[in-house]
Amino acid sequence: MGSNLQQINQVAVIGTGVIGNGWIARFLAQGYDVIAFDPSEGAEQRTQKAVAQAWPSLEKIGLAEGANRNRLAFMPTIEKAVCDADLIQENVPEREDLKKAVLASIDAHAKKSAIIGSSTSGIMPSVLQEGLAHPERLIVAHPFNPVYILPLVELVAGRKTDQLVMDRAKSFYESIGMKPLIIQKEIEGHLADRLMEALWREALHLVNDGVATTEEVDAAIIYGAGLRWAQMGPFLTFHLAGGEKGMRHMLEQFGPALKLPWTKLEAPELTDELKEKIISGCESHAGDVTIGELENKRNEFLVELLSLVESYWPETTATKKLVVEK
Amino acid sequence: MGSNLQQINQVAVIGTGVIGNGWIARFLAQGYDVIAFDPSEGAEQRTQKAVAQAWPSLEKIGLAEGANRNRLAFMPTIEKAVCDADLIQENVPEREDLKKAVLASIDAHAKKSAIIGSSTSGIMPSVLQEGLAHPERLIVAHPFNPVYILPLVELVAGRKTDQLVMDRAKSFYESIGMKPLIIQKEIEGHLADRLMEALWREALHLVNDGVATTEEVDAAIIYGAGLRWAQMGPFLTFHLAGGEKGMRHMLEQFGPALKLPWTKLEAPELTDELKEKIISGCESHAGDVTIGELENKRNEFLVELLSLVESYWPETTATKKLVVEK
Incomplete structure (x- = not known):
């Protein structure tokens, strides 16, 4: 898996609907510290409920050493959620304007070395890169529900994505039990x-x-x-x-x-x-x-x-x- | 399953490609006598090979009492293949003219009480009924490869199909371990x-x-x-x-x-x-x-x-x- 992986210690999950919560459950089961942000009322409780529901399946699949449902913290702002994260998974609703606004905020506060993966089902990464200060670290990393069980994740590079970021992302998602599929050309809806x-x-x-x-x-x-x-x-x-x-x-x-x-x-x-x-x-x-x-x-x-x-x-x-x- | 089923003792399979052979394997495993017809050279040997390959799976699923791979006979003509059959499964290549010619021949020689099921993937039963003397006994009974394992069979009535024939067909296909799905409207390609x-x-x-x-x-x-x-x-x-x-x-x-x-x-x-x-x-x-x-x-x-x-x-x-x- 290479030394690249050492760099990913903390992951942030932005947007905690069905997909965001699925990522949280998978990351926690793989032994990561997870920081989450979602502005909607009751989000943290819904996430805890979703993770509790996923946990028996994750135990059956096998938990990583140190995996603990309590290694999850919600933050009150995007800034606080992403500032220390090595990988940030964005899962806000599928609207281009909203995604772009949230990604701009992530971009402004994330570490330069962080990988930003968008869970978008349909939007092309080059579109999401428009207006970002550091677009080279943004990729599409599109999972399938239930994210904590299904292994497929589509990785799509945008025109400005750094190849090294794709390589690191592929290694990371593999290391958490997934089957990353690199999509050769970006198109709406991916593959x-x-x-x-x-x-x-x-x-x-x-x-x-x-x-x-x-x-x-x-x-x-x-x-x-x-x-x-x-x-x-x-x-x-x-x-x-x-x-x-x-x-x-x-x-x-x-x-x-x-x-x-x-x-x-x-x-x-x-x-x-x-x-x-x-x-x-x-x-x-x-x-x-x-x-x-x-x-x-x-x-x-x-x-x-x-x-x-x-x-x-x-x-x-x-x-x-x-x-x-x- | 009702008394209707008693009427089906012998089945005929016309056309022994991948789908025809799949039907033969399923019928044999369910304890039926099977009569087959296919004009191509080496058809009988290919069928025996296909049935031999299917048999271990069928044994694992469970054979009916009396099921025997030897209860299969090839006949030299359609007439001889269908004349005593209670159910005739047609599986010739997916060309309307060819299907119609073969069905006309089946129609001319089959018992009046026989059910004729076409395995067509796409042609509507009303089209196949054109020109038949007894169109009321023809239905589409479309299976999925491998036919001896997959349970789905789509049953489609044509405009001239007798409802009783559909009922009998449904009972029959259920009795051989399938899940018949009645399609509400005939369209090309079924469902x-x-x-x-x-x-x-x-x-x-x-x-x-x-x-x-x-x-x-x-x-x-x-x-x-x-x-x-x-x-x-x-x-x-x-x-x-x-x-x-x-x-x-x-x-x-x-x-x-x-x-x-x-x-x-x-x-x-x-x-x-x-x-x-x-x-x-x-x-x-x-x-x-x-x-x-x-x-x-x-x-x-x-x-x-x-x-x-x-x-x-x-x-x-x-x-x-x-x-x-x-």
Whole structure:
């Protein structure tokens, strides 16, 4: 992890809604001192409640040495919250003007060596860097709810971000049990939320058009694609759906479907170049492992996952409705 | 399950690619006699290989009494394959002309009481019913790969489908361990594939635009949304992301994001009516269970799922790339 990590001793969390509190719980479980700031009434109590709720899961995952829920202090101002912090995680509501105002205040009071990570779901880091005195230390570090359990964090550099800051941030988030994914190009919504948002918008259309209820949409995901996506993502999933010839066959068979009105989203043209990107991407991802071996492993995983799902969610209304027979 | 089920003793599978073979494995494991037809050379051997690969998973899930991999026979013609079958599952390539020709042939030779289920991913059943002598027995019964493990099957009636056929089909698919989801309105792509296709098209755009590689897209799903979608689907997931006020708060906070260019898909207008549909859908789905209780259960599930994922996929390239540190 390198000596860079030694520099991060204290973290500050600005904005303590669901995401901010998720970060606090993760940082505390990893043995950090956490300083928090949130101007809303009752924030500290809500955070304590949220951390208490997260703690049993964190104990099960494993606490770091010295981890203690009491190593949390709320400060009355941003200045006092950030002045000694080595990493500052910003989680205020998703409004550009508000984020920029808060980041300007953080920028004015933070140590020069501090890393500032914004949890923004959608705003590009270069936009957030506008007007900062030290924009080189700002990155997007976008987590997923529940932040104290899910490992993904998207790291996005802005035009003015220092590469060393990205390197230090990657090491830090890895050291707290996360899987940092460096996004190659900054775009609105980054990467994961673009995928989710596409599915979400289609889901809204389907409910709006009377094709399905919200529960039916959920059931359509859980018992099909959801079980698959927890194991291998859409590309490797389709690589296996193509039989022995993998993604190459899959694109031949289902490529033409991209022309069909299967969603309200228009697909890109499936050029030879794009095909090659996808096929070689899947093949290099699979590496030396054959499709048959991947299938075996997928099957073992799915059988276990299926029994896990059944043991946890047998009584949801969606399932009941599906299972109950007249 | 009712007396209707007694009528289904023999099933026929027409078209034995990845999906047809998945059905065969499931039917055999459930103790059925299966008759198959596929005109391509070597089809029978490929099916035997596919069933052999599926069998260990099916044994782990639990075989029905009398289940035997040898209770499978290939026939040289569609006529001979379907003439004695009580349920016929059609799985030929996704081309409307081909499907219609094969279904016409099935229609001409099947028993009048037989159910004909098409595995089509996208074509509407009313379209497939055109020109059939007995369209009332045709439905779409769309499964998900691997068909012998994943429980979801979408059932869609065409304009001419007999309601009794839908009822019998639902009972049958439930009796073989599946979760039939009745789709309220026929549309191209049905329900689940519309959601998947939206995400898939966005993924293709992201790869095409150089935002991410296929592996990075997969990682962005697996370690974030994928882990969530295996447990509760997009609506209930967001219901929990909204804090104590659930989906109502979520729509206030992230509703405006629907106007932003976060995907290449345009969202529907978030009217009061649509809002109400979504909020009340989530609230009735959650029922008497509080958000806090749902969160606890989600957390327990996620902690177990995370350790399952880690134990199965620690060495994929995507993870390696994420974890390896210079």
